[in-house]
Amino acid sequence: MPLTIGVLGGMGPAATINFMAKVLRHSQESAAREQDNVRLIVDSNPALPDRNAAIAGTGPSPAPGLAAMARGLHAAGAQVLAMPCNAAHAFADAVIGATPLPFIHLVEETVGAVSREHGAARRIGVLAANGAAEARLYERALEASALIPVVPDQAMRANFMNGIWQIKAGDLASGRSAVAAAAMQLIAEGAEVIIAGCTEVPLVIGPGDLPVPLIDSTDVLARRAVSFALAAA
Template sequence: MKTIGVLGGMSAESTAVYYRELNRLVRERLGGLHSAELLIRSVDFAPIAELQAKDDWDATGALLAEAATRLEGGGAEVIVLATNTMHLNADAICDAIGVPFLHIGDATAAALKARGVRRPLLLATRFTMEKDFYKDRLRAAGLDPLIPSDADRERLQAIIYDELCQGMVKPTSQAEGMLMVERGRAAGADGVIFGCTEVGLLLSPGDIDVPVVDTSIVHCEAAVEFALG
């Protein structure tokens, strides 16, 4: 089994999901008392969020590249970044390390195509919904992602940063999220991407009548497949 390096903390809430899911998947594959070989580098999210707000992605890239090299130095044989938004810095991370980096967008695209989805609704931070780094990755795989209206994007950003990243899940926000899904369906979406690793804390795939890809789950599945393959 290869050692998986998890670069997390953005937020700590979703990084906890990675720890749980990676161990669950290894146990399901190998049985008994087996668990994942993991290294976790969990950064302080507050300074990174401040840099995000300033649109200073060079600075965030330098911070994450340094954190990834520490994971590699500690023995990680493959690295996953436990956040969708910060994949904007994927190139900076890859340039800094010599071990494989598993891109969450690739795992997401593969899962969508396997479910027969072509026009997924992307629910994520404003950065992920509005910048091209993520949508272009999906388009390169033959997908045509949709994003919510500006008002919904603004509200979802607030829900993610002011509530979910701080461990709060409010029923009123869950209801708002479901309305966003309904509006996306009306606009032609044939699937939904939980494109922020916290969105899976807000919404349940079982409540949505089209295929849903929870990016944190499929990312963990890809990591375990690599580690055990």
């Protein structure tokens, strides 16, 4: 039996649905019948405190809520945990400490995919929400791999973050413009690869939309979660 994947979701709900669709796509690559697809138990909990405000010190921490979700997923039968929200990984320790389950770390897996798939690239553009940027989640992981993070300047970050809020509110067209503008700034500054380091980003741009390769953190997590689950089968 493949392992049951527990998903800490709802950050936001559309990004969680996008993750599930990508899990299904990778699962179907090897599933002969519906019954062969991997099982997911998903807590899509949009009520969690905003991660960006918590990291900025202007709002309550989502850590206790994330730990409670991890315990609930464990109790419901999850055997491995994944969290399709990059900024929430500033609180990954709370999730990891809440249960004995393995946790597939979105940021580490994504930087690993960049190194594996684009080994010659040195300057890596990062499209991440304010919380992930303030916590330097991608910056630290890239520097640990001797890669150079390229990030938007302050004005562009504010515009990008506004786009993320638009996507979360369902206004994909406005969000797409803001995300694309930020990506183009990073490319102009020499980014050879762009990381979609916020799970709202792949809701509006895909691999074919930029003149350089785009690494979709949601897709990296989905692929890794499926291979992890199937390796136990």
